[in-house]
Amino acid sequence: MAKRIEVSGLNVYYGDFKAVEDVSMTVEPRSVTAFIGPSGCGKSTFLRTLNRMHEVIPGARVEGKVMLDQQDLYASGVDPVAVRRVVGMVFQRPNPFPTMSIFDNVASGLKLNGVKDRKKLTEVVERSLHGANLWNEVKDRLDKPGAGLSGGQQQRLCIARAIAVEPEVILMDEPCSALDPISTLAIEDLIEKLKDQFTVVIVTHNMQQAARVSDQTAFFNLAATGKPGRLIEMAPTKQIFSNPAEKATEDYITGRFG
């Protein structure tokens, strides 16, 4: 598993408002790519176009191409539901299903898509919880509600839920911004492990986090409020943080902006 994402000439609109302009980039398989940039620069919006999740908001649309290996995600006839089955997502705030147990939360992707085989579900749940470094903490209370876990555990539960459906790509939208440093560390360790199997894209406001976990870093910025966000620079993370090509990137990562 794991696929390469190639984006070319992507514009994202909310109604008439152009939120992201002319983004082209390649996200390598089995690696972690981090998006950094100031609030409102369109990095989350752009992330959500990679699994067509932005379409949930009425009036949102894109121009351009997003290729998942040979397949254009925006070709006519492509079902966004099918896209999301191969491109999973973890959100900013942990959002386990409140009506479901820990087991059912992890199994939900399979269950809701019609898998009933109890043995298979048990297998997948155990594997996914191991994969999300959560198994040891919850193995004795799988039938307890997922909402009863701590914030960091809930976020790992959400990651387990995302990997249970065996996607090719996992998108993470500021997955640690609501967590304490210890839980953040647990998630970062997990991201390191996930890239053996998946293509991981992570949006973060924490530049140390980008430097710690990612192989490639993309810096987004916007010229002014109300202007669309653009991709300023994308390069191997080491290079971005030591020797960025663009002045804007250097100003941002060293804290000299505005």
Next chain:
Amino acid sequence: MTAIAENKPAYDGQALDLTGKSGARAFKNTLATVLIVLAFVIAMIPLLWILGTVISKGYHLLLSADWWSQSQRGITVRREGGGAYHAIMGTLIMSLITALIAVPIAVLGAVYLVEYGKGTRAARVVSFMIDILTGVPSIVAALFIYAVWITIFGFNRVGFAVSLSLVLLMLPVVLRSTEEMLKLVPDELREASYALGVPKWKTIMKVVVPTAFGGIVTGVMLGLARVMGETAPLLILVGYSKNINLNPFNGFMGALPTMINQDRTELALQPAADRVWAAALTLILLVLVLNVLARLVARFSAIKSK
């Protein structure tokens, strides 16, 4: 630099006066507290008064087994005896049919408004119509069904016609409350489900509606409580029968509100007056029992957090 330093007050180490309330603020606080408590007491007086009167005057008939198993067949206003079985069954049957018709329409309608129609012209029109329907008096709903069921189609006055008119009264109550409950379900849960590749309709059925289930049940109960006490549709569409009739498609049917209405005209006679109070208490108990049941259902299916 120097200017700021010069203006800086010297540190004096004195205790601040933190005793708080000035006289005016303390007075306003007391006044508001008194008003609020007074409003609460005033609101409670009629409630307790009604409950107290109905219970004290009505309870003794409810203690006999006859009340729960006999009809009023052959019992005149001057005679004691008989029961309310025919009326209890009539109320339950008609309310149940009402709920069976109204709840699916209301819940699906609310799902449309919240999940599909948001912001569209169709949704605005539906929403507006529901607001109007909320304000329709029960007698108007009853006459509307009378016009359709009896005048146009030529059917007889039966329990089912009452249910149809009660649907008009229950629908907006349940739809509005369901709508509010669905709106409370965070979008993050919908997105979490979409992100797993779950289609929208399944997300709604398996994630959104179950999350809101407790609230939806409460709304249904509120709607039921409202229609169980309606009297106008009963008078116009099914009349009143002292006999047991369990068939909503044939013949007059008893119901608790019309049973109260029947004996109400002869309140000077003790047996009739007793039955009026007892029937009223029975109706209150029926609503209470349904509410308790609903709470139990909601609790066992509710959001689990510990």
